[in-house]
Amino acid sequence: MVPIQMVDLKRQYLKIKPQVDAAIQDVLESAAFINGAPVQQFSQELQQYLDIKHVIPCANGTDALQIAMMALGLQPGDEVITPSFTFIATAEVIALLHLKPVFVDVDPKTFCLDPVAVEKAITSKTKAIVPVHLYGQSADMEPLMAIAEKHNIPVIEDNAQAIGGHYTFKNGTVKKLGAIGHIGCTSFFPSKNLGCYGDGGALFTNDDALAARIRMVANHGQSARYYHDVVGVNSRLDTLQAVVLRIKLQLLDEYVTARRAVADAYDAGFAGIPQITTPYRAPYSYHVYHQYTLQLNGVSRDELQKYLQERNVPAMIYYPVPAHQQKMFAGFGGAAFKLPVTDDLTTKVISLPIHTEMDPDQLEHIIHSVKSFLN
Numbered sequence: 001m002v003p004i005q006m007v008d009l010k011r012q013y014l015k016i017k018p019q020v021d022a023a024i025q026d027v028l029e030s031a032a033f034i035n036g037a038p039v040q041q042f043s044q045e046l047q048q049y050l051d052i053k054h055v056i057p058c059a060n061g062t063d064a065l066q067i068a069m070m071a072l073g074l075q076p077g078d079e080v081i082t083p084s085f086t087f088i089a090t091a092e093v094i095a096l097l098h099l100k101p102v103f104v105d106v107d108p109k110t111f112c113l114d115p116v117a118v119e120k121a122i123t124s125k126t127k128a129i130v131p132v133h134l135y136g137q138s139a140d141m142e143p144l145m146a147i148a149e150k151h152n153i154p155v156i157e158d159n160a161q162a163i164g165g166h167y168t169f170k171n172g173t174v175k176k177l178g179a180i181g182h183i184g185c186t187s188f189f190p191s192k193n194l195g196c197y198g199d200g201g202a203l204f205t206n207d208d209a210l211a212a213r214i215r216m217v218a219n220h221g222q223s224a225r226y227y228h229d230v231v232g233v234n235s236r237l238d239t240l241q242a243v244v245l246r247i248k249l250q251l252l253d254e255y256v257t258a259r260r261a262v263a264d265a266y267d268a269g270f271a272g273i274p275q276i277t278t279p280y281r282a283p284y285s286y287h288v289y290h291q292y293t294l295q296l297n298g299v300s301r302d303e304l305q306k307y308l309q310e311r312n313v314p315a316m317i318y319y320p321v322p323a324h325q326q327k328m329f330a331g332f333g334g335a336a337f338k339l340p341v342t343d344d345l346t347t348k349v350i351s352l353p354i355h356t357e358m359d360p361d362q363l364e365h366i367i368h369s370v371k372s373f374l375n
């Protein structure tokens with residue numbers, strides 16, 4: 001059996017090595033390392049894939065979130081609603097910009113923002129809502145967008161974990177995740193569902209004026225060459241990353257299918273086990289399983305993790321400490337937020353290996369190992 005990893009990027013690379021190596025060689029020959037033609041080509045291809053008007057590439061997913069908030073013109077003290085049960089970047093950029101993070105609890109089944117709790121948290125100072133499509137599951141976007149529209153608040157989707165996923169509205173309309181809110185943000189960190197070979201990120205929007213502001217903010221606030229209208233940042237996608245992403249975007253749907261097949265195998269393997277809750281399949285969400293995350297009921301997570309480790313099965317806790325409990329947010333009244341679902345989930349979740357290259361014998365070994373611990 002091939003050693004099991006949470007993510008096996010090496011084997012994924014080996015399958016596309018000839019194309020990737022040739023494309024990288026071309027960039028080296030062209031020496032167009034910044035803003036080479038592939039950056040624009042990739043943006044257009046992603047635009048078509050997502051069925052959105054504008055894709056603006058940037059340096060990483062954290063920058064994408066920061067640029068989104070800057071482009072929306074958020075001002076110090078403005079409130080931004082976000083889940084606490086997420087990777088820290090989502091909340092960190094809010095604080096970095098001297099905005100006020102308003103942490104809202106998640107739905108216990110989907111692990112994503114609870115729309116009812118979001119509406120309750122809205123005040124006259126709320127200037128953005130940032131749902132996170134955690135682990136590849138879509139947040140419930142239809143009610144979230146309705147609430148946002150009612151209160152005239154922009155929505156920034158943190159789609160770093162769910163590119164390739166989609167949401168089905170009640171009337172049957174299907175939209176790609178990241179293309180539903182006013183701005184979508186994603187990350188191309190290597191282990192993400194569409195990952196490059198370094199750092200990368202992008203913003204998406206259908207709004208022409210917003211797209212222009214995003215481009216300006218991402219490029220030193222520049223409106224015309226050497227004319228700088230607002231304070232911006234320097235955030236670009238390298239040409240080398242763009243050529244890798246062009247190749248991998250063609251394979252994204254295949255990659256998603258492979259992840260969903262792994263999830264199907266896990267779901268079948270763990271069916272009917274009372275100590276385990278497998279990931280919820282929300283009817284509106286085409287889940288892309290960035291993570292396959294179990295909830296444990298009455299089982300020691302530490303002991304399970306240790307037991308698996310002894311059998312060469314890695315397992316990770318995403319995330320052991322929710323954002324509002326992090327020291328980083330002590331000065332923002334973080335711990336004062338009452339988020340019982342989030343606090344409960346952080347003690348119960350455990351993520352198993354899932355990626356595009358898993359073998360049946362690996363899956364069998366993982367499922368067997370989990371079951372033998374529980375028996």
Ligand SMILES: *Cc1c(COP(=O)(O)O)cnc(C)c1O
Pocket residue numbers: 060061062063086087089090132158160161186187188189199200201
């Ligand atoms: C990875 C991730 C980010 C940040 O992306 P980087 O490219 O690492 O900066 C933001 N939000 C979520 C939910 C993520 O998983």
